[in-house]
Amino acid sequence: MNPTNRRPGGAELLDAFLEWQIAARHYPGAVVHVERDGKVLASRAAGVIDPETGAPMVENAVFRIASMTKPIVSTLALMLVEQGRLALDAPVDRWLPELAGLKLASGKAAARQPTVRDLMRHTSGFAYLGEIRDPALRAAAAKADLDGRLPTLSPAEVLATLASLPLACEPGTQFLYGFSTDVLGLVVERVTGARLGDALREALFDPLGMTDTGFSVPEAAVGRFARAHAEDRPWHGFSDKYALGQRMGAPMQSGGGGLVSTVADYARFARMLVGGGQAAGRRFLSEATLQQMFANQLDALNPGPVGFTGPGFGFGLGLAVRLDWGASATPSTAGELTWFGICGTVVWLHPRERWFALQFGANMRSRMLSRMEFRRTAQFLLDES
Structure with missing residues (x-):
């Protein structure tokens, strides 16, 4: 050989x-x-x-x-669903009223509001700049620059920025990668009453080592x-x-x-x-x-x-x-x-x-x-x- x-x-x-x-x-x-x-x-x-x-x-x-980070945060959210503290098909504004009444680029109200499930599968309409094709909406998102500023903003500022921007699609209709899991993390904070890092440490990081x-x-x-x-x-x-x-x-x-x-x-x-x-x-x-x-x-x-x-x-x-x-x-x-x-x-x-x-x-x-x-x-x- x-x-x-x-x-x-x-x-x-x-x-x-x-x-x-x-x-x-x-x-x-x-x-x-x-x-x-x-x-x-x-x-x-x-x-x-x-x-x-x-x-x-x-x-x-x-x-x-x-x-x-996204699969880890999604896992914690699913644990909360199993505990009856969160519901996959409930609207996000149940926990984050700052995001109530979201509208589309046309100015019309969305047919329905984003749900927790939408956040996990990226069909919420909270899109990253690179995912937005509509020129006017893209210009508005670029001006807000949430992609660049998010790590230095407070949760309240992030929610206010998202609330000020139209959704990039009707919730549930398109996969548009973006801020969905950031919003999911804020939902987790509201449900648990803890910062996201503390909630993750208690539920996953410490038990898993x-x-x-x-x-x-x-x-x-x-x-x-x-x-x-x-x-x-x-x-x-x-x-x-x-x-x-x-x-x-x-x-x-x-x-x-x-x-x-x-x-x-x-x-x-x-x-x-x-x-x-x-x-x-x-x-x-x-x-x-x-x-x-x-x-x-x-x-x-x-x-x-x-x-x-x-x-x-x-x-x-x-x-x-x-x-x-x-x-x-x-x-x-x-x-x-x-x-x-x-x-x-x-x-x-x-x-x-x-x-x-x-x-x-x-x-x-x-x-x-x-x-x-x-x-x-x-x-x-x-x-x-």
């Missing part, structure tokens, strides 16, 4: 993938983890944590996980905080906004993008989801609730998150879900779930097959390419398991 013809194994391919990502300057370094049914298939810390200091990457590096996850980088963890290359200016701009918010006392604890975390912490959360809602000797969500969370909540004609995941995905309650039809840019199967953060982090998981894969890097410029290639690479490890 010619050893040069030997097919490399999944672990070798993962190492080659990381080497290429670092050499191509997609990120200075990364932490990755692939696990099935409690067995670690691969875990790596590669590259450097800070390109200026050259300090090596460490397994417990702290990353800005941005929109990977997620000790490095929160809305600020503690002073003791600054040396473990992963940074992007200097030329990745969008990453630094995003991170700097949240750092400024932290110095201001984190006035708005963003349920849509404010958390920092580690791979080990997020693995504890993902392990609970693929473990049927159970972990650390307790149940967090029932199987019935998980079935709703993991099921596509969008109409069959709704293109859903195609601009984020590529084709073949719908959206559940907090995560994109692979449909049982259509092409896909990754080797995924029906029921697979994913979401990611604009700062370069991603989770892929399959509850039925009981596996999950995490890649955390500091990378905004080429994050989509990196996460797609990571998913393809992880498949070799999964095929071997």
